[in-house]
Amino acid sequence: MTIRLGAPYWKLWTSSALSNLADGVMKVALPLVAIRYTESPALIAGLGFAFTLPWLLFALTAGALADRFDRRRLMLWANTARAALLSVLVVVAIIGAGSIWMLYAIALFVGVAETIYDTSSQSILPQLVNRDALSRANGRLYAAELTTNQFVGPPLGGFLVASGIAVAFGAPVLLWVLAIGMLLLVRGRFSTGHTGATTIRADIAEGLRFLWSNTVLRVLAIMVGMFNLASSATFTVLVLYAVGPNSAMKLTDPGYGLLLTASALGSVLGSFAAEGAERWLGRAKALALTILGSVLTVATPAFTTNPVIIGAAFFLGGITVSIWNVITVSLRQRITPHRLLGRLNSAYRLVAWGTMPLGAALGGVIAQFFGLPAVFLTMGVVVVCLLLGMLWVTDKRMDAADEAAEQAHRAEAAEEAASGPAGR
Template sequence: MSASTTDRAASQRPRLGRDFSQLWWSAAVSSLGDGATIAAAPLLATRLTDDPRLIGAASVAVTIPFILFGIPAGLLVDRLDIRTMMVRVDIARAVLLAVLALGILGGWGGLPLLYVCMFLLGVGEVLSRNAAQVLVPFITPQAGLATANARIMAAQEAGTGFIGPLLGALMFGVAVALPFGVDAATFLCSAVLVSRIRGTRPIEPAPVRAGVLSEMLAGAKWLFSHHLLRSLALISCLINLAGNAMLAVLVVYSGKELHLGPFGYGALLACQAVGAVVSSRFAPALTERLGREGALVATAVLIATSETILAAVPSVYAAGAALAIFACGTVTWNVVVVVLRQTLVPQHLLGRANSVYRLVAWGGLPVGAAAGGIVAAEVGTRAVFGVGAVAMALVAVALLVGARRQWITRAEQSTAQAPLPADTD
């Protein structure tokens, strides 16, 4: 490659700025601790019970807040200072994890405490992730949105799926409470980093005549009136249902069928993160090459392939490859749909519309975790993977039909021509 070509490529690369750097480091550090907890929590559950349903309940507890608190969280994000809220949420999660670590050390850290802590961590995740996605368009140029979201996803996946789980599994072997204490420390670091962000989203004052209920419903009305985003939310729900059913029983599958210990389970999660990091690096270019419709079809095919491999080939190496493929699909999907939300939703409704989207999309997480535990207990873990493969194959067909009709391009054109809806009734 010539020097002029290199210089031209560098000049075309979007500069994301100092504020984005602070946000990226916050996501990277906190995700590292989260990865330790993601590996340690189900390992702790397996020490307390051998019932797949009770083990899967830990995943239900951490994901069900997206159903219960998704819409109120969106209203808070639209009405409060994002930086202050993110800092306070990180501090609260640090305290919560410290309590869990102390409970384990004190001998009173049983399943009830684990479920309560996972539930409250999920509440914090609802607020923090929504706030971060709303903040990104205000601290990065629009031309860099795809790159910015991909980099944050890469940091999150590297921490939660690769480095964090490996460290979490190792720390769990040293001391059961250690990974939870480390996660508490990473949240404190994240709070410091977020507090140093200078730019933010202007706080929108609440309309004088608007009630809390009508404000919350404004985002829902806008989202459900938008055919493209409504459809993507429903498809995301199905993807999350199938994917979380798989992940909820993975610790059982790795132990009983693959005969892996805690470190082996962490290594499996690391395979997922490797795929996610690789995908986040190339997802923007892949989307540009295939088009957004084609990229979404490809993601469904990848996820269906990963579930098929898990169901058909009981091998450690096949499982690692399947998890890497699964992550490639989910990260590419997220890069496309997050940018669509950030560009199509009016800014004053972004937090609420984003939370409603998450309410629908992430609503599949607790349902999938519960269903995965039940099916695994009654039929076996490989049956969970087989059902997921069939569901994702149907999703791929539906997306292919939409791609042939250019539904994203047509939706963007209709959105640009339509007048903005009022904030309230």
């Protein structure tokens, strides 16, 4: 019997799709507008750094906040802040007073709001849908996020910039306002019962301890960190391998964009296939197969320059990455207590994403001294080694973690029922 996701979930889904469409438009609009203020490649590239820096500096704090306060309200405040910040750019564009440094400031603060929104959004889901429906719920959510953020948002952003700066930044403002309106329709309280008796530092430390003490989650975080190191190294140098008459693949700029679209298309398909893969293969086998599929993403360019073959490898790799994400995120949501989920998600992401700058640097060093194919081959070996992690991430361990979490959830529900009715 299929468990329905329910109206509150679909309202969250719609709000998330609108928010991610705004993100996709803004991330393309910022650098396109920036070239009107500066011709410095370093300053243009620095915008991306400013936008992602909050994930290193603020992620753990965002997780602590998601466990202290109502998660829906945090999402509302985060989107309100993003809309307000871009409204400033609309006004500035109209009066002609913009600058590259203002774009930097906006990118930084919008990035901070994004850490709060994304952490709260991932943590609120188990409070909206049944535990047994989390894989389906995450799959549908990922499909919407990928489609709006990677397919619709970027070309729409380019079109809007051509229409004017005020239009380019005004569109995300409108989308975030619509997302706020949809999220307001999700009724209920989504706090964790945190009393606020502890400090933020103590809360963060508790989340880190929980991650480190749980074998399955700890190993999964390390595995994702190693894969992100490998993929970051690969895609940092891929443009040199793929684009231009002197490159190995000899692609044009549009051809390179089409090559990357193959991965995104696979990711959307994988988000729908994840629930079936988990059910038919079991989690451990499905995760092991996704590792093998991910090898194709990083290693294929080492053996061929044919863009069709590489594009097909990226497509299959995109499918497997989405299957991995849906299964592992759903597992985190099932086995982590609600009161810790925000901190666990942020700590997990810090471990999993913190390797990406290192991967970019490592890819550049290997390419400089040994050539571009050596990067792809080396990173392929790194991804194959992730199979060792499956010695710890077994069905038996995951099932035991599920059962322990279910028992704790029942005990907590019984305690709440004994103490009297409470709104959520």
